[in-house]
Amino acid sequence: MTELNAKRLQILKDAIPPLARLAVLTNPDNSAHTSALTAMKDMAQRLRLKFYIVEARKREDLKVALQSAKTRAEALVVIDDGVFIYNA
Numbered sequence: 175m176t177e178l179n180a181k182r183l184q185i186l187k188d189a190i191p192p193l194a195r196l197a198v199l200t201n202p203d204n205s206a207h208t209s210a211l212t213a214m215k216d217m218a219q220r221l222r223l224k225f226y227i228v229e230a231r232k233r234e235d236l237k238v239a240l241q242s243a244k245t246r247a248e249a250l251v252v253i254d255d256g257v258f259i260y261n262a
Contacts (some may be wrong), residue, residue, distance in 0.1 A: 196223045196249050
């Protein structure tokens with residue numbers, strides 16, 4: 175999962191070359207997200223992307239997290255999580 179999430183950033187940058195600011199939606203209660211975020215931060219640095227983390231632990235957090243992403247970034251990547259999939 176770690177490499178897949180980092181690869182998503184590379185594909186997004188290839189699809190949108192002028193992309194400069196990227197947000198990543200994560201659930202801080204999901205321990206698997208820690209390694210994914212590390213790999214994604216490294217990839218973002220290599221791609222010269224400004225990297226923002228937005229967090230949601232439960233459904234009620236999603237609106238604020240998505241609004242934060244919208245104001246800070248030009249694109250959003252969502253790390254797979256049951257909370258996000260169930261409430262999509």
